[in-house]
Amino acid sequence: MTRVLGLSLYGPQAASHRVRLSQFEPGLAAAGIDLQIQSLLDDAYLQRSFSGGRPSLRGLLAAYGRRLQALRHLDLFDLAIVYGDLLPFLPGWLERQLLHIPFVYDCDDAFFLKYRSGRLRLLQPLLGAKADRLMAAAAAVTAGNAGLATYVRRFNSTVAVLPSVVDTDQFRPAVLPPVDDSSKPFTVGWIGSPSTAPYLQLLVESLQQLALERPLRLLVVGGPAPSIAGAEIIEQPWSLEQEVPLIQQFDVGVMPLPDTPWARGKCAYKLIQCMACGIPVVASPVGANVEAVPKECGLLAESPEEWLAAFQCLAADCALRQRMGRSARRWVEERYSLRSALPMLVDVIQRAVHGRFPPPQ
Numbered sequence: 001m002t003r004v005l006g007l008s009l010y011g012p013q014a015a016s017h018r019v020r021l022s023q024f025e026p027g028l029a030a031a032g033i034d035l036q037i038q039s040l041l042d043d044a045y046l047q048r049s050f051s052g053g054r055p056s057l058r059g060l061l062a063a064y065g066r067r068l069q070a071l072r073h074l075d076l077f078d079l080a081i082v083y084g085d086l087l088p089f090l091p092g093w094l095e096r097q098l099l100h101i102p103f104v105y106d107c108d109d110a111f112f113l114k115y116r117s118g119r120l121r122l123l124q125p126l127l128g129a130k131a132d133r134l135m136a137a138a139a140a141v142t143a144g145n146a147g148l149a150t151y152v153r154r155f156n157s158t159v160a161v162l163p164s165v166v167d168t169d170q171f172r173p174a175v176l177p178p179v180d181d182s183s184k185p186f187t188v189g190w191i192g193s194p195s196t197a198p199y200l201q202l203l204v205e206s207l208q209q210l211a212l213e214r215p216l217r218l219l220v221v222g223g224p225a226p227s228i229a230g231a232e233i234i235e236q237p238w239s240l241e242q243e244v245p246l247i248q249q250f251d252v253g254v255m256p257l258p259d260t261p262w263a264r265g266k267c268a269y270k271l272i273q274c275m276a277c278g279i280p281v282v283a284s285p286v287g288a289n290v291e292a293v294p295k296e297c298g299l300l301a302e303s304p305e306e307w308l309a310a311f312q313c314l315a316a317d318c319a320l321r322q323r324m325g326r327s328a329r330r331w332v333e334e335r336y337s338l339r340s341a342l343p344m345l346v347d348v349i350q351r352a353v354h355g356r357f358p359p360p361q
Helices: 015-020 022-030 043-050 057-072 092-098 118-127 130-137 146-152 197-213 243-247 269-276 288-292 304-315 318-335 338-353
Strands: 002-010 033-041 079-083 103-107 140-143 159-161 186-191 216-221 232-236 252-255 281-283 298-300
Touching (some): 002 043, 002 057, 002 338, 022 033, 033 338, 079 338, 140 146, 146 288, 186 243, 318 338
Parallel strands (some): 002 079, 079 103, 216 232, 252 281, 281 298
């Protein structure tokens, strides 16, 4: 049995923990790979962060202590998988010293910008190249989309594009198909977290116009919703048990993004969740959204006028939504399902453990 330690940044409540690591555990076990996950920051930290609270210094010190304790036992494992930071604010060269077994670096976001922009940009002289150094030292890198893989290849040629995928046995279309009833509100749905909910402001103008034309509902799962004049606004907290039933209520799923370096690193996971449930999507043509949404599964929209036209088209044609939803489901099964991604991750792990990749430079 091959033993792998997954070093997650967040606990099980975080999508990154579930999507990039824990959902693979049963399939990896069947392939002879024992994946054990150690989270740096627990779910209480995430809940406090999403509610606008400040992290506890005592809690952070305890988190660092747990991570250092886990690293003391690295020799019990054949391989580590590092997601994001090993230890935030620790220089990359020191993290590399702590990782004395082969490791795979997993990148499903533009982590390399963490200490180069925003409130942490003052740390760029010390930490700006931290992620780059870890990528360079890794036996292999798994990148969530083609754009991230292109960046990674500047530092490490051994890159596998491993999309953020869903378990299509769990994410399924509703049993009852949507009803063609123009008197019912057209439901535009979004799922995410408080950190990405501000992107919904990009839809306010088009949704306000749509609300003048027909009954409209905006269903927001996992974050605060913007105010849309004339529309019914529903905010639902995210929970693992309710995310699929809530997505199944959407008529269309949306993923608006600004065209920024950070947003270009996103892996279109919101869209993949919707499409797996047979829901057509409308998305900004930014980053992985472009490769994730072929025209038979949804529409891309950039300006308020394009968003409005996409909503009008889908709201007026239930049969079109149904066709797109069926195509979207097939697309996810082929390209973005746990079943399709598992063999790739198994191959990366086995090759990294057995030294079948070129040694890092």
